[in-house]
Amino acid sequence: MSRFPVPAREELPAELRERFAAVEERSGFLPNVFAALSWRPTEAAAFFAMHDALMDKETPGLSKADREVIVVATSAANDCLYCVIAHGAIVRIRARDPHLADQVAVDWRKAPLPPRMLAVLEVAVRLAVTPVEVTPDDLTALREHGLTDDDVWDVGAIVSFFALSNRLAHWAAIPPNEEFFLMGRVPRA
Template identity: 90%
Template sequence: MSGVTDTARPAAPQSPPSPATAVSRFPVPAREDLPPGLRERFAAVEERSGFLPNVFAALSWRPAEAEAFFALHDALMDKETPGLSKADREIVVVATSAANDCLYCVVAHGAIVRIRARDPHLADQVAVDWRKAPLPPRMQAVLEVAIRLAVAPAEVTAGDLDRLREHGLTDDDVWDVGAIVSLFALSNRLAHWAAIPPNEEFFLMGRVPRT
């Protein structure tokens, strides 16, 4: 972490992007103006995927917040447990982002689902109607609770969490479900707030062989 605060964030570019190419309603700093930690992360992402997801550029105008967001994202999403694989975690993101009408997160994380689940159709099925998606009972139970937390959090009960444990999730897994839904509720709303468009590259990822 760089320790950069919002008061010390990089200056906005002199010429904001045109509406046709804008990735945010807010300023997007030049790469060279970002703290080293973000520059390194952006370069690593570009090397792996061949492009920089628009959400990275959009969040980068608040460097301290961006670094905190990515750190929590990594802690929740970049791990495998018996109860929740990496693909399962992305499926939770797609289902709850669809419930929150977040085009960016559905498209971007749908691409990750296709890759991690090795299934070109599952993300679309989950986004449109997760109840009819070919998911095991464990994930059906996870999504039922996750959607409730996303759209009607006050209706979540202790019994909902107990049913997840009955499906083999540990307490850490149950916490992760809630934390993933909560983190991406933030992400969904910021994507709406800033009007972040999905990168075109996401639409074909996991559908056609990578060139």
């Protein structure tokens, strides 16, 4: 599950044990990234807090599904199998579309997305791959598509946070859980 030690659940701080139990109750399993990051509990807690602050909200320009689409497109650009598969599952559920995540991961430019999201992904993928090429004009273009300053910030913060996540998943060799592959593709039992 990781190139680094994975502590037993009972060795973790109560905060992480409670979070893991809540995630397992909701999804039916514990994502491998949770267990893999738990060997450094303070960092894991900070990681999950940042994740929640960025991903667990709806704003005028970015729905929860939009935020996950950003993760899939930029994680694909970073060749992060874990994040493409795990967040692809979340896209399928939040967008209620069993095909969208795969289309975004393979070639977001051809995915059936509205012009606003295509503009977001244009900037997001550039930030993920060649950040020095992002200009003030890119931020202006996002505002012209109806994103607020908070939304524009969130685009950059999501891309940056998941660049960290992508690299940690590579570094630790975290495989995606088998459960993610079918989530949102078949009806829940």
